[in-house]
Amino acid sequence: MKKGFLSAVLCAALTASTFGAALADQVAMTSTATIKNDLNYLIYTPEGYATSSETYPLVVWLHGGDQGGGDIEKVKSSGLPKLIADGKQFPFLVFSPQNPSEELLYPIEKVKSALDEVIAKHRVDPSRIYVVGYSRGGFGAWALAEQYPETFAAFAPIAGGGNRHYLNRTNEKATFWVFHGANDDVIPLSDSVILYERLKILKRDAKLTVFEGVDHSGVELAALNDPELWDWLLKQRLQTTPQ
Structure with missing residues (x-):
């Protein structure tokens, strides 16, 4: 009886299995x-752009986490847009996309798509496109370096972080200047150090500046107010035509 019952169960299971596979x-x-x-x-x-026929360098500015959402005026509250709003002039175009999320990282594909639109509408030197990002925007800068290696000549991530395992995809001709505050208790200094050390292992042109006694909120202006950053940035140029 038991043997017959087991045979019946097995047969039913095989039938169900065959039927499911079909x-x-x-x-x-x-x-x-x-x-x-x-x-x-x-x-x-910049001043003189409207009356000039020259091409200009372009800086992509990626803001920190507290300026995301739908109010574009928030982007002017700090960083490069605030310097511009306060009257500082630069000899390059500045493209400052707003992260539509107040919680998530930048949607990098959308940023690149919007950048392509800006490049098509303006006189941009394709060999002199740079990325500067702070905090959450620093994460975005690292991501752009990895996902679109043929587009940008230089990167300046400030108090950011990222995935070091994809840094081998970065352009061998691109340059990096990494900034972080020694007293950063939001994004650990080690996040930048790990990425910088990986770049050096990959033989990329990279340098790291650590501001002693500076916390997360202070490192943004500490980096942006360093005139050497802009002198260095404008010297960088890709030798190949970006895609």
Whole structure:
């Protein structure tokens, strides 16, 4: 009786398995969904741009975490846009996209798409496009270096972090200047050190500046107010045409 019962159960299981296999399927599909790129951004054009026919360098500025959302005026509250709003002039274009999220990291693909739009509409020197980002924007700067290595000539991540395992994808001709505060209790100094050391192992042109006694909120202006940063940045140029 027991043997007959087990045989019946086994037979039923095999039947169910065979029936299930007949119904199962795995089909290759291609998504046709589209993602609207509705990034807000600020664009700064230097004095003389409107009457000139020359191409200009362009700096991508990626703000910190407290300026995300839908109010573009928040982006002017600190960093490069605030310096501009306070009257400081620069000899380059500045593209400042706003992270649409107040909690998540920058949507890097959308940033790159909006940048392409800006480049198409303005006279940009394609060999002199740079990225400067602070805090959450520093994470964005590292991500752009890894995901779009042929676009940018130089990167200046300030108090950021990222995935060191993808740094081998960065452009061998790009340069890096990493900034961090020694007293940063929001993004640990070690986050920048690990990435910098990985760049050096990969034989990238990179340097690291640590501001002693400076915390997370203070390192942004400490880096941006360093005139050497801008002198260094404007000397960087990709030898190949960016994609």
